[in-house]
Structures are given as C-alpha cells and as structure tokens.
Amino acid sequence: MVSESLNKEMQNILSHLNIPLTISWTPNSDKPIHGEIKHDFLYVYDEKQNDALATFMHETIEFKLQEMTKVYRELVNCLISGYERLAYQEKERFIAFVPKFLEAQNLKDKASE
Secondary structure, eight states: OOOHHHHHHHHHHHHHTTOOOEEEEOOOTTSSSSEEEETTEEEEOOSSHHHHHHHHHHHHHHHHHHHHHHHHHHHHHHHHHHHHHHHHHHHHHHHHHHHHHHHHHHHHHHHTO
C-alpha cells in the first residue's frame, strides 16, 4: 500500500527545493525502471518505501543536473545549427557552380571541334 505520508514528504521536499515537479508514487513491479520524470511529474515505481525514497533522491538529483547541463546542450545545439547553415550555404554555392561548369565544358568541346 502506498504511504500517503511518504508521498506528502517527497512533495514537501520538492516544494522546499523549488523544484516544479509533482510526485507520483505508483508502485509497479512490472516497470523495468525505478522512476522517471515525464510531463512535470516525478514518477516512482518502487514498492518498498526505502527503495522509493532512494529513487526519489536519484531522480531529484538527475533533474537538477539536467538544469545545470542545459546551457551546454543549448551551446552544442547552437554550434550544430551554425554549421548546418554553413553547410547549406556551401551546398548552394556548389549547386550554382555546376551549371557554369557544364556550360564551360560545352564551350570547350565546341571550340575543339
């Protein structure tokens, strides 16, 4: 049976830490994972209270780490986007070059006839 007091305790911890998640302790031994964060909910699937609390702590720390690494993910995504723009510009220059190259080749062939 799910302990409402532990559920409330975990929610109070999240609130105290200003973490915008809602706890949902829903024991489910069929799940291949202990917990996860989805759509502003922190789901804990462990059946035992001690395990549930350990999973809660793990997921909370992971959530905070993701906040810390967000700036690096954004930086990497900006770099990728910038290089995609450069690659697109190079591709467009090459596409514009091909007809000129073919025209020059045709002129060379006509001149050698």
